[in-house]
Amino acid sequence: MGVDKGFDMVPPLSKGATDRENWRRFIDLIKEQYKHDKIVKVKENYIIFEVGERPRLPFEGHKFLRFSANVSGSQCGNVEKYLADITILAEVRFGHRVWRWSESAEIRGHYGWDVVWISFKSYEEPNAGIIEPKDGSDPTLADLASSLFEIRKIPGKGRSLIAHSVIPRGTRILCEKPLLRAGPMPLDDLEAFLGSMLKAMTKANQRQFLSLHNNFPGKRPFGGIFRTNALPCGSGSALGCVYPIASLINSSCIPNAHNNWNGEMEHETIHAIRDIEAGEEITISYNDGSTFSARQTSLKASFGFQCKCRTCLFPPSLLEASDRRRQTIERLDGNIMVLASTRGKRTECLKACKDMVQLLEEEFSDAAVVLNARVYYDAFQVSVANCDEARASIFAQKAYEARVICEGEDSPETQKMKRYSMRPASHMAFGLHSKKSKSTKAMIPKDLNEGEFEKWMYAQ
Numbered sequence: 001m002g003v004d005k006g007f008d009m010v011p012p013l014s015k016g017a018t019d020r021e022n023w024r025r026f027i028d029l030i031k032e033q034y035k036h037d038k039i040v041k042v043k044e045n046y047i048i049f050e051v052g053e054r055p056r057l058p059f060e061g062h063k064f065l066r067f068s069a070n071v072s073g074s075q076c077g078n079v080e081k082y083l084a085d086i087t088i089l090a091e092v093r094f095g096h097r098v099w100r101w102s103e104s105a106e107i108r109g110h111y112g113w114d115v116v117w118i119s120f121k122s123y124e125e126p127n128a129g130i131i132e133p134k135d136g137s138d139p140t141l142a143d144l145a146s147s148l149f150e151i152r153k154i155p156g157k158g159r160s161l162i163a164h165s166v167i168p169r170g171t172r173i174l175c176e177k178p179l180l181r182a183g184p185m186p187l188d189d190l191e192a193f194l195g196s197m198l199k200a201m202t203k204a205n206q207r208q209f210l211s212l213h214n215n216f217p218g219k220r221p222f223g224g225i226f227r228t229n230a231l232p233c234g235s236g237s238a239l240g241c242v243y244p245i246a247s248l249i250n251s252s253c254i255p256n257a258h259n260n261w262n263g264e265m266e267h268e269t270i271h272a273i274r275d276i277e278a279g280e281e282i283t284i285s286y287n288d289g290s291t292f293s294a295r296q297t298s299l300k301a302s303f304g305f306q307c308k309c310r311t312c313l314f315p316p317s318l319l320e321a322s323d324r325r326r327q328t329i330e331r332l333d334g335n336i337m338v339l340a341s342t343r344g345k346r347t348e349c350l351k352a353c354k355d356m357v358q359l360l361e362e363e364f365s366d367a368a369v370v371l372n373a374r375v376y377y378d379a380f381q382v383s384v385a386n387c388d389e390a391r392a393s394i395f396a397q398k399a400y401e402a403r404v405i406c407e408g409e410d411s412p413e414t415q416k417m418k419r420y421s422m423r424p425a426s427h428m429a430f431g432l433h434s435k436k437s438k439s440t441k442a443m444i445p446k447d448l449n450e451g452e453f454e455k456w457m458y459a460q
């Protein structure tokens with residue numbers, strides 16, 4: 001066992017024209033830079049560095065997930081120097097998509113090794129199953145795909161993203177800039193606004209927008225496409241954005257992926273919130289998790305379709321059980337809000353948070369992580385309001401870990417949770433309900449088993 005180090009491309013490059021061009025230039029630069037270096041050999045489908053574990057760079061960028069090597073032991077030669085130089089060159093071209101990791105610094109790679117090995121194997125099979133567009137032509141569905149997914153039509157739901165291989169929980173599947181953005185306005189105004197935005201776009205982007213599905217055909221075609229495909233810019237935001245690929249992801253009422261708008265970077269990310277099987281459809285949730293009939297009504301009104309996800313197709317007995325859980329979740333959510341803002345209700349509030357996490361996991365399994373992030377933040381807030389720094393720090397840490405899975409390390413909300421976990425007292429509600437210190441961070445118990453620790457955490 002050695003110590004590995006390298007970088008991952010997060011999310012993977014697509015087969016689209018921009019990503020292909022960027023990768024081609026990157027590969028050309030490497031060829032040029034190392035043309036007199038005997039260690040660096042240009043093969044038919046990839047460049048190989050004949051040192052240490054012989055890392056490779058494929059000619060097809062969409063296949064690339066990782067460049068890394070073992071950097072400990074006598075067999076490594078000067079591989080670390082090559083790793084360092086290639087990483088810098090990649091960062092110059094691909095910026096924040098380059099995810100540096102190092103086992104010795106305990107920074108883990110973004111992808112699991114099983115997915116990475118499949119990507120390495122694919123270097124040997126150039127262009128397998130890919131239809132290459134002619135220069136200047138519009139991107140085909142194959143162009144939009146990446147090494148993690150393909151885009152395929154499925155019965156009853158139109159186009160959808162299908163996982164190529166297992167996508168482990170927490171993987172960033174996609175990171176995309178919007179094609180266009182709009183806020184709420186009367187339908188005729190929206191039509192005119194979208195028309196003027198479209199005029200200013202490139203022909204390829206116009207065609208991309210116009211190729212999206214429209215559930216509201218009629219005299220306002222642009223508005224129909226926008227309504228069918230826009231994702232909100234953040235939870236509860238009135239602004240919506242339409243994307244080339246993210247807008248092709250179908251909805252599920254228990255999804256396996258989560259969409260998040262990063263307001264600082266102005267892009268949308270899609271993360272796997274549970275392990276996604278090879279061949280499985282990648283789904284996000286277009287709704288807020290209410291009961292079956294409420295979901296169907298709101299999806300019909302907002303997006304113009306009847307949901308045919310697995311949960312909505314449950315037999316009546318399972319649907320009723322799911323509805324009962326979701327009603328209790330809604331009730332508990334209201335209770336938590338009241339208890340968290342009431343002085344002297346800390347223990348009751350933490351108990352409600354504990355019940356909520358349990359119920360969310362019963363209903364949503366691993367997908368509960370999205371809602372759990374909010375519950376942990378509620379528990380954090382009630383703890384800071386009561387000067388309970390130890391619990392506040394733990395709850396913020398749990399909210400942080402949940403956000404990393406759903407949104408990634410670079411999301412502003414994830415970073416906020418990290419800061420609160422380190423300095424709970426920096427929250428503006430610190431001491432709001434009680435100024436008497438209940439605990440400090442140093443008082444987080446260290447020798448409890450999992451069950452005991454949970455009991456302590458919820459102050460039970």
Ligand SMILES: C[S@@+](CC[C@H](N)C(=O)[O-])C[C@H]1O[C@@H](n2cnc3c(N)ncnc32)[C@H](O)[C@@H]1O
Binds near residue numbers: 156228249252
């Ligand atoms: C944003 S688009 C997703 C991409 C779309 N499937 C396509 O072919 O372009 C939303 C549309 O996809 C279909 N869709 C998405 N999720 C669905 C679901 N759970 N059940 C049925 N249709 C769904 C509906 O027609 C919906 O209006």
